[in-house]
Amino acid sequence: MSAELIAVYKDEQIIDLENAKVLGLSDGIKALKGSEPIFFDDSPLALEVIRHSCAHLLAQSLKALYPDAKFFVGPVVEEGFYYDFKTSSKISEEDLPKIEAKMKEFAKLKLAITKETLTREQALERFKGDELKHAVMSKISGDAFGVYKQGEFEDLCKGPHLPNTRFLNHFKLTKLAGAYLGGDENNEMLIRIYGIAFATKEGLKDYLFQIEEAKKRDHRKLGVELGLFSFDDEIGAGLPLWLPKGARLRKRIEDLLSKALLLRGYEPVKGPEILKSDVWKISGHYDNYKENMYFTTIDEQEYGIKPMNCVGHIKVYQSALHSYRDLPLRFYEYGVVHRHEKSGVLHGLLRVREFTQDDAHIFCSFEQIQSEVSAILDFTHKIMKAFDFSYEMELSTRPAKSIGDDKVWEKATNALKEALKEHHINYKIDEGGGAFYGPKIDIKITDALKRKWQCGTIQVDMNLPERFKLAFTNERNHAEQPVMIHRAILG
Structure with a gap:
């Protein structure tokens, strides 16, 4: 399996098997001349595809365990992947092993991962009543929306993804946190579950070992222990x-x-540490950085505490x-x-x-x-x-x-x-x-x-x-x- 082609890199983007079909290439991914092949391994480009698909596997498992779950976004990030969602059920980090076990069940089913392209009207109808997906669509321009499907689960997404869940064998859910919808603290709080995934058992093992070693050297822990x-x-x-x-x-x-x-x-x-707001208006901070600043009023004059x-x-x-x-x-x-x-x-x-x-x-x-x-x-x-x-x-x-x-x-x-x-x-x-x-x-x-x-x-x-x-x-x-x-x- 390690030698299997899962995608290609061309024009600074990853194109998976499904997107190659959407592009109308009769020979699929092999028809993309001048592209760099991406094989199923622990290389950075391959891991981006693997972790994106693992995020969908997480969402599929959450939907099976918590039927009322609604999903916002599930991107790949530097330390792995996460998915933001909400449910009426109470979920804690103690539930992560149960969710992980469900993910392994779906992976073993060897579900094909396919893509469908919808118009905006079709996508709004498909995800009718799902305010989180409608929030995602409101931020996307154009009239073409990709929907990836695996088994009974489907999600709004542009890819890239693996062709089958059988590739997903080496993953770990790492933590649970809260996250405001769209990163805006004025919005509702969603649940965020983080995870990590690799192509190989060795890759996952090495990463988890590294995490445990790093915890011993966490500056937050050492700062207290050393009295700093x-x-x-x-x-x-x-x-x-x-x-x-x-x-x-x-x-x-x-x-x-x-x-x-x-x-x-x-x-x-x-x-000085505080300056009149007039000077922050000249600098442009007042118009462009105001939400990141603290202000106070002295003698009916507004001052800004300097952020720079x-x-x-x-x-x-x-x-x-x-x-x-x-x-x-x-x-x-x-x-x-x-x-x-x-x-x-x-x-x-x-x-x-x-x-x-x-x-x-x-x-x-x-x-x-x-x-x-x-x-x-x-x-x-x-x-x-x-x-x-x-x-x-x-x-x-x-x-x-x-x-x-x-x-x-x-x-x-x-x-x-x-x-x-x-x-x-x-x-x-x-x-x-x-x-x-x-x-x-x-x-x-x-x-x-x-x-x-x-x-x-x-x-x-x-x-x-x-x-x-x-x-x-x-x-x-x-x-x-x-x-x-x-x-x-x-x-």
Whole structure:
């Protein structure tokens, strides 16, 4: 079975056997020239297909055990798959073995997995009375809706999927949680069950062993055991308490970085933690980031608690006149910021509502972008090596919704590419994943579970300098707008 063809990869998408038929290819999947075959194994592309089908197997089993169950979405995610659903029955993690057993029953039936394409009208009628499926359809444009079927179960889906449930033998349901419909806390709470699946017994065994080992090194567990930090419900979720040992450790890291930053020409600055909302309106945060901010009123004037340090550093820049001889200017701050994160995404120190950023902003000319980014990459490598972090880089390019001239974007993006090339850094490209104001490089570290967390970032910003009318006097004695580079290494 390990050598069986289950799909192909072509034009940056996975096409399964059923979708090949829908495309009208008489020879099925083999007719797709210039495609990469995907075999049934533990390769990343194969696992995406396997885990997607396992999510449907989970939903089929839930429907058999809880007939009134209704399903929202069941995507593949980095750590496996999940399905969001609701039922009148009470379900806990103690029920997972029972659900898993039902999944194995259906897998053994060797049910063919087929696809049917419906019009919007047909799909609405097929899932009549199912408000969750109607919610899914409301977010999909067009008039073609895929429905995958296995046995008595069917689900709205675009694929890709395996051709038969017989492939699904090595899976495990890992946890149960709550999830708001569509991720909106104003909506109803659904049940979310997570799972993992592999093509081989060895793949599943190795993963489960890794999970158990990682639990021993979970930073939330070690933080308490080592007396570094804690959380208190009376204070609030996502607001860490730094204990004496943890505070001393933080200070040592900050002192280490400060010495290195001063040697590299950075100047320490410090901005206030609350700023008038007027300045957040100029920056665009008020219109685009307001839901993630906290506000207060002082003397009938609205203030916003800063979610980022950039505006304060801009005001430092504006406190004096500058010429080309002053550039680049490099400001750094261990800035405390607050962000309104939803409770469901809070995770130890990795996702919190208050945190300190190892933050810096560089004001430079356009011609200095490459050399400044190159220096940041060199510093990043030294810091990651000092902490023995495994990391990777990802370059994000211009998104569909963005500002600025095409040529300026191209030059800025090429400057980042050349800086990466200069340091012989292999990197991934996230096409269209950049910020609306400029391209960026994300620095992602890998934890004991092999999950990737964005730790640092390098962002070229041509928007804020324009919004705040920043300027320096160039060599021709004319006013010129500087470029702003946002930079954080340890997050």
